[in-house]
Amino acid sequence: MTQPAKVSMSPGAFVYRFRKTFEHGVVNAYYRDIIRPRILKTRPVRPSSTDGTCEIHVLTSAKDWLNLVWTLKTFYHFSGRNYGLCIHDDGTLTPEVLVVLRHHFPAARFILRSEADAEILAELARFPRCLEFRRTNTLAMKLFDFLHYLKTDRMLLIDSDILFFSEPAELLRRIDNPQYRFNSVNADVATSYTTEPAIVAERFGFQLKPLFNSGLGLIHRDSLRLDWIEEFLSLPDILGHSWRIEQTLFALCSFRYGAELLPEEYRVKLDGETRSSCKHYVGPIRHHMYGQGIPRLLRNGFLEAVSR
Numbered sequence: 001m002t003q004p005a006k007v008s009m010s011p012g013a014f015v016y017r018f019r020k021t022f023e024h025g026v027v028n029a030y031y032r033d034i035i036r037p038r039i040l041k042t043r044p045v046r047p048s049s050t051d052g053t054c055e056i057h058v059l060t061s062a063k064d065w066l067n068l069v070w071t072l073k074t075f076y077h078f079s080g081r082n083y084g085l086c087i088h089d090d091g092t093l094t095p096e097v098l099v100v101l102r103h104h105f106p107a108a109r110f111i112l113r114s115e116a117d118a119e120i121l122a123e124l125a126r127f128p129r130c131l132e133f134r135r136t137n138t139l140a141m142k143l144f145d146f147l148h149y150l151k152t153d154r155m156l157l158i159d160s161d162i163l164f165f166s167e168p169a170e171l172l173r174r175i176d177n178p179q180y181r182f183n184s185v186n187a188d189v190a191t192s193y194t195t196e197p198a199i200v201a202e203r204f205g206f207q208l209k210p211l212f213n214s215g216l217g218l219i220h221r222d223s224l225r226l227d228w229i230e231e232f233l234s235l236p237d238i239l240g241h242s243w244r245i246e247q248t249l250f251a252l253c254s255f256r257y258g259a260e261l262l263p264e265e266y267r268v269k270l271d272g273e274t275r276s277s278c279k280h281y282v283g284p285i286r287h288h289m290y291g292q293g294i295p296r297l298l299r300n301g302f303l304e305a306v307s308r
Contacts, residue, residue: 043307047107055084055086057150059090061093133233155220171218171266185214189267204256208251223253
């Protein structure tokens, strides 16, 4: 019988892996590597394909998909809503991961990068700046692909580094109110744009207000106009930062259309534990998602509730 090949690791590589695994402590590593996968033992979520109130759009990757399962399952559990769901592959999801995601969200639409490229690039042919941005920046998919595949007038943006702990009542109120006509997102920890508000005001005549974060919030279809985005991409230095540009374009479209921030409880904060209905675990505090957020959900009986 052929024995499996042994994988050798240099002492330096072993030390590096050890340090990366435990850089935030043993407890954090335990919840990240042992507890976090237990979400895959919970029952599937079956979002509606006919609820026209709103549709959730998410972009995920081979690195973030497991966190996304936590994000979506905590949202559906605590919100009690049945909004439709569209999951976009950034091009790195493996067939095995897609099988797992389809099992847990069997009614969701899945948009593969290989399929989306042909459709989106053809659609953007009339907008050369948009086309180049979509070709060169993966996060551009959050703008162009989400818009292209959106089936409702309202879209809920949710990044895969957010956990919900109770009903996000004000967010849901704004989504469900047909008279509410603003885009509405969580406030960032600091203003992170790739253009200056003074230049925007001078050239376009509206105020680019501070703190807009594109990780969580309500976006109206009518606010995402390709001709607007093409204009905005002509601003000086607009392409200056790879991950801020997508957020900047969402903010520009939103404040031109009409936008306001969600209340303080939704704001991105770099501290640890929170008593708010949800928390956005952005890069510098991603480890708190594992070491604090998931333990809080376990104490509240979340895994047991979604396993019945």
